[in-house]
Amino acid sequence: MNCQDVQKFIHAYLDGEFDEREWATLAAHLEQCSSCRRMAEFEERFRTALKRSLPPVAAPETLRASVGRALDEAEAEEMTPDWTRRWAWRLIPAAAAATLIVAAFFAKQRELTPPNMLAAQSIEWHRLRLPMDVKATSTEAVQRFFSDKVPFAVRPPAFARQARLDGARLANLREHQAVYLTYRVGDSRVSVFIFDPQAVPTAGPVRRVGRRQVYWQDVQGYPVAMYTSGGTGYAVTSDMDPERLVQLIAHSH
Amino acid sequence: MLRLGSKKRRQAFEKEALPHLDALYGMALRLTKDEQRAADLVQDSLVKAYRFFHRYEEGTNVKAWLFKVLVNTFYNTCRKQRKDVRVAAEADTEIYHERFLSAATISGQRSEEVLLDALVVEKLREAVEELPEEFRAAVLLCDLHDFSYKEIAEILGCPVGTVMSRLYRGRRLLQRRLHDYAVEQGYIRAAASTDTQATASSEPTDLEAYRQTKGKRG
Numbered sequence: 001m002n003c004q005d006v007q008k009f010i011h012a013y014l015d016g017e018f019d020e021r022e023w024a025t026l027a028a029h030l031e032q033c034s035s036c037r038r039m040a041e042f043e044e045r046f047r048t049a050l051k052r053s054l055p056p057v058a059a060p061e062t063l064r065a066s067v068g069r070a071l072d073e074a075e076a077e078e079m080t081p082d083w084t085r086r087w088a089w090r091l092i093p094a095a096a097a098a099t100l101i102v103a104a105f106f107a108k109q110r111e112l113t114p115p116n117m118l119a120a121q122s123i124e125w126h127r128l129r130l131p132m133d134v135k136a137t138s139t140e141a142v143q144r145f146f147s148d149k150v151p152f153a154v155r156p157p158a159f160a161r162q163a164r165l166d167g168a169r170l171a172n173l174r175e176h177q178a179v180y181l182t183y184r185v186g187d188s189r190v191s192v193f194i195f196d197p198q199a200v201p202t203a204g205p206v207r208r209v210g211r212r213q214v215y216w217q218d219v220q221g222y223p224v225a226m227y228t229s230g231g232t233g234y235a236v237t238s239d240m241d242p243e244r245l246v247q248l249i250a251h252s253h
Numbered sequence: 254m255l256r257l258g259s260k261k262r263r264q265a266f267e268k269e270a271l272p273h274l275d276a277l278y279g280m281a282l283r284l285t286k287d288e289q290r291a292a293d294l295v296q297d298s299l300v301k302a303y304r305f306f307h308r309y310e311e312g313t314n315v316k317a318w319l320f321k322v323l324v325n326t327f328y329n330t331c332r333k334q335r336k337d338v339r340v341a342a343e344a345d346t347e348i349y350h351e352r353f354l355s356a357a358t359i360s361g362q363r364s365e366e367v368l369l370d371a372l373v374v375e376k377l378r379e380a381v382e383e384l385p386e387e388f389r390a391a392v393l394l395c396d397l398h399d400f401s402y403k404e405i406a407e408i409l410g411c412p413v414g415t416v417m418s419r420l421y422r423g424r425r426l427l428q429r430r431l432h433d434y435a436v437e438q439g440y441i442r443a444a445a446s447t448d449t450q451a452t453a454s455s456e457p458t459d460l461e462a463y464r465q466t467k468g469k470r471g
Binding site: 005008009011012015016017022046047049050051052053054056057058059060062063064066067070071073074075123124127128221222239 | 263266267271274275276277278279282283288292295296299300301303304322325326328329373374375377378381392393395396397401402410411417420421424427428431460463464
């Protein structure tokens with residue numbers, strides 16, 4: 001281990017990430033290199049000061065009580081599937097009875113469906129903010145760019161309102177090619193995967209969004225909507241409020 | 254089925270999750286910098302976690318998972334503040350320990366004493382609160398909550414290499430703050446500009462990648 005390695009990994013060392021052998025190599029270097037030793041000592045002291053500056057705090061008692069109440073509510077809500085409160089008004093009354101049974105089934109499924117690969121990757125990429133292959137000036141430019149690169153039609157969804165296509169890049173969903181797009185809607189970002197629905201499975205509880213049938217997953221705070229339109233698969237996720245995302249998708253073309 | 258299972262689930266959740274309430278609140282407080290918002294964030298996160306709790310079995314790392322839910326919920330609700338990430342992304346090319354160590358102390362204290370001085374510690378707390386969100390989250394998870402790099406990667410949803418880089422940059426920003434403060438307060442005299450040696454290459458890469466290259470060399 002040389003001085004540069006020590007500089008690179010001094011944090012890992014002090015954070016206890018080194019295994020025994022690495023630890024010994026580094027200790028040996030520090031033994032004979034006074035400049036690295038000074039640096040290590042400084043970093044260690046800095047760490048001590050940092051820890052001292054962040055003493056543990058106790059949650060207020062009122063929080064404990066209010067969490068208890070919130071959990072009571074959550075429990076009670078589960079007894080009545082939540083779509084009956086939020087979605088019932090959208091149903092055609094004649095079909096309501098039959099749909100209720102189906103939807104109640106899905107409402108239970110919602111709790112039981114683990115996030116699938118597509119939903120998980122949507123969220124991961126949404127958070128990663130990778131550089132784009134093409135800066136979008138128009139949907140046509142994006143279509144042109146991908147026309148000879150992926151084996152399916154790339155039709156970026158046209159969201160209503162003030163949504164602006166930001167950029168696009170090639171992606172892989174497992175071994176299948178896909179296209180990743182980002183949009184900006186006001187303060188929020190929207191990520192979209194476009195893929196071949198024959199190759200990439202969508203899963204999750206079904207919701208009716210506008211005229212679309214959408215597979216909907218909530219994965220640790222992020223909503224992911226997956227649907228097919230004109231033979232193309234779409235997975236849409238965003239940091240915006242799920243209800244706003246529903247509206248956005250409902251009015252997309 | 255849900256009805257029958259729900260009482261047991263509630264008990265299990267309370268047993269597994271609620272012991273981490275203080276830690277979650279501590280993290281939330283330092284992310285939101287506001288007691289009421291911190292309390293709301295913890296409550297929202299716990300309700301969310303409760304809804305997904307069936308996926309977690311006893312013995313798994315519930316604490317890391319709860320933190321993940323908390324951090325995600327924070328990012329989702331406080332999205333507007335994320336603009337500061339870009340500011341921090343500019344590389345900081347100076348090594349602050351060099352400046353600290355080579356700085357002449359005025360008050361006769363040594364640099365380590367300056368560092369551990371109560372006033373500096375107080376300043377450091379402020380500096381942590383001012384850190385850009387993503388660096389702050391990494392530093393808090395590591396230095397306040399003692400999570401491993403792997404757990405932090407899981408919580409923040411990024412690779413370990415990114416965790417290392419965020420920790421490195423976050424701590425460096427803190428050191429810069431501290432150094433400037435110490436100079437300002439007359440604890441130390443600014444060092445004559447030290448050679449800013451190739452620091453770009455001292456940014457940590459993924460530990461695993463490093464291990465592999467070392468392995469090849471024997």
